[in-house]
Amino acid sequence: MSQPLRHDEGAEASTSEALLVEPSRLSRGRRVLGVVLRSRELSIFLVLVAVVVAATARNSGFLFSADGWRNFLLNPSILLLLAVGQATVIITRNVDLSVGSVMALTAYLTGRLFIDVPGIPVVVVFAAGLAAGALLGLVNGVLVSLARVPSLVITLGTLYAYRGIMLTWAGSERINAGDLPAGFLALANRSVLTVPVLTLVALAVLAVVGYYLYTARGGRELYAIGSDPDAALLYGLGVRRRVMAAFVLSGALAGLAGVVYTARYGTVSSSVGSGFELQAVAAVVIGGVAIFGGSGTVWGAAIGAFLLVTINRALPSLGIADFWQRAVWGALILGAIVLDRVLAARQARRLVRARDVA
């Protein structure tokens, strides 16, 4: 607090302005506090807390029962994996609509591996899911970065193409719980210190990706590309390579989500994951990642995923018919986008003012 402040008008205004214009003027403590208090992540985290508190007040089993606690942590893990990948892609000003189909393919692959290769180790199946997803993501990445067609169109195409492959491959066949080894299915029920193992897997992925995006040069370049792709290219960043890598990551995480899906639900039919891509995009947008790229964090996307899934669970507890749940999601998305515009406009105004003052 002994740091000299050049402007001394109202501490509140100066902190927010200093954060925007010249953060190094503030002490480390105030800087961190200011960033946290002003973050989009915090506001949506508070919404999540409010939902959980309301639902738990109505029905204590929502959180405080063996099933309730486990479901609270476990149910969002699949969407969380997809949202982390999706956030990475959206930060580069692209979008990956094929993740639901990729997840379906690897979920079915998981089942087929256990049926066709009896005794295959679970670790190998996880690796196969990741690899298959990464391969499908690579196809997206190559098409997007080489063909120079908007990713919305490319991944809309692969959404249908991958689903078509799934329908041809699986047909009317289903993977049933009876086809899967008990040890694999038990993963859904295993936990460490009451935290389900599958959730730990998702959180570990989140931590690694989040740390990389926040600190590593490659991660920061993704933001630069998303802010202004042309400028990034002129600056000499490896735009193609970075975008391709983002798609590979998104595909790989969708692949992992497919394996987790099979472990959790125990059945796979050819319609698995239909519509998941939009849920993933919704989680990312609600989590504060700008749909035009360049800003937002995977932490936000992860909280967005938790919020969407938890709202789904909470609405019946609060006595709201499930027909309304989609409307609530829609309202959240619109709210997030409006908030995004308002904040962006305010930030622009502030920057202009700061420039004028200087």
Add this chain to the structure above:
Amino acid sequence: MKFHTQRSAALVAVTLSAALTLAACGGGDDGGGGGGEATGAGGGQSGGDLTLTMLPKNLGNPYFDVSTAGAEEAAGELGASIEQVGPEQASPDAQVQYINTAAQQGVGGLIVSANDPTAICDAIDEARDAGTKVVTFDSDTSPDCRDLFVNQATAEGIASKQLELISEQIGGEGEIAILSASANATNQNAWIAMMEDELKNNPDYANIQLVDTVYGDDEDQKSFDETEALLQNHPNLKGIVSPTTVGIAAAARYLQNSQYKGKVALTGLGTPNQMRPYVEDGTVTSFALWNPGDLGYLATYATAALVNGEITGKEGDTFEAGKLGEYTVGPDGVVVLGDPFVFDKDNIGDFDF
């Protein structure tokens, strides 16, 4: 395009079949693609022996493998020969070429599970004009284009069997809920309406309250989540009825890993392969479905009775169906297999579909 030409060829072949049986057979085989299994059936009609063709929705479908096994058992008892043919994919008109081939071969009876209620009617008409009796099973065509339909179960039978099972499993009293398919699924809604009716009017069920009906849209995940919500919102729930195969499997998977395993009963309509692990580990005591083996068996006896002239397919006709006993043809040429079959720990090992 290629397919189209083959079909035209087959149609031409049918019109010539009276005079050119052998040539037509050749044409049919060329057009047959996956129909290679049908060889050898052509010469059958001569000695008055009964030849039958079994045409399921598609091949490689475990459900129909069981019904065909039942049909073969019946054919063995009747001294008839039976061939199974069918398309790889259950698309609406994929069965047409197989019906044409059967007609050219002059088989006595064709037993078919229709992929589409109308798309195969023209082909069936031609086969019937050529003297082949056509019986549908499992999935019907329009009533005017086949001779008989062997129905797996009536709506009343399905509804009351599920109530009987759940009542037995919860000891005749307590709260139950229904996990259905989609909110506008015709079959499920008819069954649910009948169950509600019976709960109200049958004194045996006076102490059972239906507290909720939820919809899993026949999606694994949605059904799973709805099961969770049911258990969360109705702490006193004693049982769940899920009259859909997707719903019951998803609900069982949820219960298996839940604190409610063994405390909340689950029954409904399921297939043995989907339900096996849950029945074996005690999550589910019993569930119902028709037995597709019996369905194929009955369809074969019904077809034989038609071909032999014992019945004509009009309402009130009766015929013997081996181990299953006597059956009567109902309105619209429908024969009902009977009450749904109950699967439990003791018999589930006998089924693979």
